[in-house]
Amino acid sequence: MRRKALAGAVRATLVTMAVTTLVACGSDSDDKPGTDQPGEWDAIGNSVGPVSGFGSVYVNGVRFDTDGVVTSDDGIDREEQLEKGMVLRVNGSWTETGQGEAYEIFYDDLLRGPLTTASWDSEQRTGELKVLGQTVLVDAQTVFKGASVEELEATPEAFQVRISGWYQQEGNFRASFVGAAQLEAIFDEYQDVELEGKISNLDQLAETFNINDQPVSYDLAQFDDDLDETELSNGMLIEVEGTLKENGVFVAKEIERQGDYLAGEEGDDLELSGPVMGEYDAANRRFMLNGFTVQVSDATEFEDGAQEELLTNGVRVSVEGQVSGGVLLAEEIELKMVDAEVEGVIVGIDLSTNTIDVGGVTALISSGSLLENDEDDSQDRLKIDELAVGDLVEISGFQRESDGVGYLEVFKLERESADDDDDQEPFELQGRVTDVTETAITVLSVELLAGDVDISDIETGQKVEAEYVPTEGGQYKLLEVEAIASTED
16 A cells, blocks of 8 residues: 555644534523523534434544433433434534434334345345335445345235335435334234325225325324325325234324424525435426425535535435525535445544544544444443454445545444454445556555455446455555446435
């Protein structure tokens, strides 16, 4: 490897992000939403996104100090019942350095019920689940709890699942969290289930409708205060809770409009993260995210590789802005698509920049990173100072670049159980090629010497999967390399 020191601008970026990660929770300010004095807070409103850690609650890169109480209709009322990957709405205040105070935390299941089928493409790291007649998309950013995606694929009929994530405009779902449990928990005749989606095949006389392939009977249902039974119509977005009979019919107990969960008030600061819903409206510079209309303008700042032309269906982004007229006026848009991975032993740790070195790849741990021990069911957030040189880790994240120097912003780091000979195992890397010569390729600023490996078909901009080992001269040489198709899901 050609070992490159971090350029000044890159190091400044890493130091700034490290400060964000390490900042303590809480504040001396007693300001609450609705007051005229923002005090020390940079934003007051709602932050909606997946949980990335605990010890307080981390959402959208902010560590929110909490009182431990969660508002939910899904059997979750305490912080310790939450899991990483669950999508929350945090009503509170926060600073640009990642310090926040939560006044209320809301959680709502997207789907809950028996798993019918599951598929997984290990190369593309994408797959699909079928739950209550609904298609649920999963990928490298989906957090699985209770069973791995491979276990779900092997025996899907053995599990019931809890899904947290996002409803998609085309009528399917994208999962941020999948919690699995054995079907032994089913009641004798039925089980508790939940479903969101659009009404179809409405029969008001029979009091039935469908949500995609799932039939629903609503003759016993209670309706929310802002929804009357006579208002039901085909195409309406609703949320239904009830029980599933052995014959597969969903018996609704409660029905309400979809969308109240993400309600935002005029003038609120709002931060959303999730996949773009539908295609970008280039003429009006608008797109949908988490049910909100997001307005792009000349004042919108694009960060970390985000571009207006990349705002296509399914691309994950984080948006900060202010609610005006029911629309989120975007002040900043950041790309949040996992597109790179590295696996191997840690060869260096720099606590001053919150980075680790794995096979020459500089991996930045931010406040939005998921850090876990392999097969560890605890909620405790693994910290960078608990890692050590020689630890075997598997990292997925976002390929970033600053002043021409690449690094990997960590989405998820999993520390695995290491064998004595793990430090002799090759490093594995997936990422986009940034330079090609006759004798080497460069990925994430790691120069990989070709040696006997044929790199004649590798081109700059391609995504590749590579295995490589260190040389005695402190460089890295390829054992094998393969171009792979990029996933734009």
